[in-house]
Structure formats: C-alpha cells, structure tokens
Amino acid sequence: MTDRARLVLMTPPVPASATPESWPGPLAAELRAALAAGRVDAVILRLPAFDERTLTKAVKPLVAIVQEAGAAALLEDAAPIVARAGADGVHLTGPEALGPTLQALKPHERIVGVGGLRARHDAMEAAETGCDYVLFGEPREDGSAPPLSGVLERVGWWAELFEVPCVGYVAETGQAGDMAATGCEFVALGPDCFARPGSAAEAVRGALAAIAQAPEARR
16 A cells, blocks of 8 residues: 655744744744645644743644644644643654653543654654654754755664654755655655745645655555
C-alpha cells in the first residue's frame, strides 16, 4: 500500500519582546492564508513566555483557525493548557517530559508527539513509551540544522522499520519532495516559510507540489 506524505507546519519562534497585544495577530493572518492554500494536516504552534492564563487566551484564536481548516493544533511544550485552549495535543521539543505528558493527556485522547531525538535510541524509547509520532531534523538549540542527507537517512530508517508515524523536518520548500520519498508519513515545513507576508501560502503550495511529484514510497 502506498500513501503520500502529509504536510505539517511549524510556526516561527516568538520574539522575547512579544506582548499579548502584539501576538498572535499578524501570525493569525498568515496562518489563515497558509491553511487556505492547500491541505495541511497539523500545525505546531510555538508559543510566547506568557503566564498560563494569558497564553491560553492568546492562543485560542490560532487553535480555532487551525481546526476550522481541518488540521490538528499542537501546542509546543505547553501540555498544561492543551485542554483549556481546546487544542488537539502537544509537541514536545525533547523526550524528558514524555512520560508525565502521556499520563496527563492520553486519557483524554490528545496527541502527544516528540522531537529533539538526537540518537536513534532516544527515538526508539519514545516510541516504546507511547508517543503518537517522532520528529527528526529540526534545528538544534543554537539554530544550526543537521545535514539534510543525515536527516533523510534517519527518517528513511525509521519509516522502514517502525509503525509509529514519523515527521521529517525540512528547512526549505524544495526539500519536501526528497523527504516525502523516504516513506515518512508527514513532512514538516519549517518556520522560515513565514518569513514575509504571503510566503507561508506560497510555501504550502510549493511543498504540496513537491510531495505530489516525489517518487511514491511503499510503506
């Protein structure tokens, strides 16, 4: 059986200077346009360092935009507010909190995915613990990115051997086809696609076209 990889968007990091008045208004407009440009299955929302009450109120409009487009809204490292914000789940940037997060959210049928998996052993442990997906290839904490060739190899290895879905991160739209050809279930488009007004919609269209033209991987 063959299937095309589906698309995930990751929103940009939020500047430290962000306030409840300045965020998430501009992002909301870009996100709405991006989701209208083609099918996106999930959006990983990166969040500012507001207190929980303020953050919940601020993120609800974004969650609504994502869900109205038929995509899942995943909050990055914000498990405590997932239910209050009406989100579909959480994306963890490392496996350290995976166990407690699963205990808190899985009984409520929320999605729990995890990235920051630098070693193969880390990914296998996360899968055994019960995460819904693993993500490979996102930038390191210092902003540097692992070589694409290495990410493609890691994602292809996972897609061939494991049942837990895999998300392969790409920094550029043009890399989406190569990532899809590995057999991964999802391709994550990095936050650079939001670099300028209108660019996110362009990126979605370009990534979906690249995925459609990629050799279809057998799973």
